[in-house]
Amino acid sequence: MRMLQMKKSEALMTTPSEQNVKAGNVKEVLAYLAVKFPACFSVSGEAKPLKIGIFQELAQRLQDDTTVSKTQLRQALRVYTSSWRYLESTKEGVSRIDLDGNAGDVIDASQAEHASKVLEESKAKAAQKRKAKIAEAKSQATAEKPAYKKSANKKPTAASKSTKVNQKPVSNTEAPAKAAPVLERIPAEHVVVGGKVLLKLGQSPMLATVLEISKDDVTVQLGSGMVIKTRQDSLYIA
Structure with missing residues (x-):
């Protein structure tokens, strides 16, 4: 015992x-x-x-x-x-x-x-x-492009004319690029054990879970399972 x-x-x-x-x-x-x-x-x-x-x-x-x-x-x-x-x-x-x-x-x-x-x-x-x-x-x-086949010179029928009239022009306007998310630093009082935070490593923030808090130091675990000890001022709101 x-x-x-x-x-x-x-x-x-x-x-x-x-x-x-x-x-x-x-x-x-x-x-x-x-x-x-x-x-x-x-x-x-x-x-x-x-x-x-x-x-x-x-x-x-x-x-x-x-x-x-x-x-x-x-x-x-x-x-x-x-x-x-x-x-x-x-x-x-x-x-x-x-x-x-x-x-x-x-x-x-x-x-x-x-x-x-x-x-x-x-x-x-x-x-x-x-x-x-x-x-x-x-x-x-070039390999995937279908071979061009020259068609006989025929007069367009009425049906083909109406089809051409009703066709909508293809828009070349590209969708606007999404703006990069703005990170907001998480207040110290909101950093709690078990809570989700964002840890910025390089250019990409990574989602992490708070494991331990010791004054200004915080130990977090990444999604991959890796455990990292960092400072509170490097954490952001998830």
Whole structure:
């Protein structure tokens, strides 16, 4: 009986952060890193060059964190450092930062030149892919277009004339694009455990459920099952 009570007490003491669900893809890993280390990582806007050896620092700081594995960290860092916004920020004289945003080594000319070359090659590949997709789309449209068959020169009958008169012109007016939803920050008193909120990660807000509230910090769970700890001022009305 006593052992059963101890087990129940241990279960109650387990916090949501200790029950984290493993991130499913690179996008979720980067979103998690941006919340965990906001002075170092970001999911939109200008990126900051990372210190050399940042992986070892990440692995050490997250060694007890079950949300991401070392393999996922490597994949996420590879995607992050090869993005255009990151390469554009890698310029000569700019300081690299650690996980806490502290400035370290300065990027030299060779490193900046390498980043510029990689960026140029990446944009060139992207342009080639766009051209290939456009050419493929045109080819498919041509293949699906029915062959034109020249009809005999016949005089239109009265019925055909009336049909033409009654035909309605096709409108080329496109439906207006929907405006992006305006997010309204949720008042602190409305943030309750079990309540639904919107958490903005990058450009797209994500629906989440409040699990725990500790002063200005709030722990929420995304629809994918991923648990993230954030601040109240980053939550919006769902």
